[in-house]
Amino acid sequence: MVEDNALVTSATRILLEDAGFRVSTAATLSEAQRIAQSDAPAVLLLDLRLPDGDGLSILARLRDAGVPAPVVVALTGRDEPEVRARCLRAGCVEVLLKPVDIRALAGRIRSWLEPGAAST
């Protein structure tokens, strides 16, 4: 999860770890790139507004670094069709409006990882 609010990442980590996932958190793009290069994520929960730039720009950086493409879910505070369209164009499978219901996330992550097999 790339998100600069530690309150949010800590709650997400607890709930997702409780659901059986391994979670890494990054507060900046550069931190996210460093972590992804050593431990490629299967799913990337990506805040769009980060201290060192536009969240979506991490996707090209990971591609260039040869990191296998993760399932990308954008987290945005702006409920605007243009924002959504931009995320989908960049390759996100879903755009979630913040504040995100973290408790509902675990189940959805499974469905993004294995479409049609949400319970495995």
Next chain:
Amino acid sequence: MKSTLADQLKPDARSLEERLAHFEEQHLRLSRQIAELRNEDAMKTQFLANISHDLRTPLTAIITHAEILRDGILGELNPRQRESVIGMINGGRQLLEMVSDILTYARSAANQLTTSHTEFTIEGLIDQVTTLNGPLIAKRALSLSIDVAANLPPVHADRDKIHHVLSNLLGNAIDFTSSGGQVWIRAAMATDEPRPTIFVEVGDTGIGIAPEHHELVFREFAQVDASPSRAHHGTGLGLAIARKFVELHDGRIWVDSALGEGSRFRFTLPCQPRQTE
């Protein structure tokens, strides 16, 4: 003779020209001031929208952390600890609701509200809203009756917004009716509308509203301050937002009530949005 008259009028003409120039200058200055004030007002509204939006993220995270504790994910709590954590969650949710109201109000004041239309039935919506309020109605020992006319057509509207309106009206009815009272919801086709329109009434046998306050209750930040209502929490934005939402759908909302005689809040909702929308 002629030149004399012209000479006599000259000073008047000059003074008229001077006055005209003065008025023009004043007009310009006032127009500029109005534009500045409008600009400042828009900036404050935008600030309000930004700040309430930014408040929601940490607030939601606080509630989630409290839920993690409540659910025993980090270890079981004893019953008293759990009760205390539930208090945090409830307080946080109340605060979140108020922040959301302020955000909605700021967005509507800045004309930033968008609607997303789907087809749904009023009956289903009433069912959902009453189910959500069921525990509260039982706790307050109120009796609730629902009367939905048969064969109401589905409506094409913003379901979340109409849900918000209905929840707000039912919430008020519950809040302002003392234990043992009655609360009801009626829905039928409106009879005096130019196009197919649904009419909804949320009524109660509660404290009621004096006729001189009927318009006031729909105004922003207004709480009819005659002591009883002050015991009820809220931002004073609930009905102002309900009115905005109903008007976004080309409907009307109003109240029929008198002090001590309960209230009947009514609104209309056209079944289809206008073609131009």
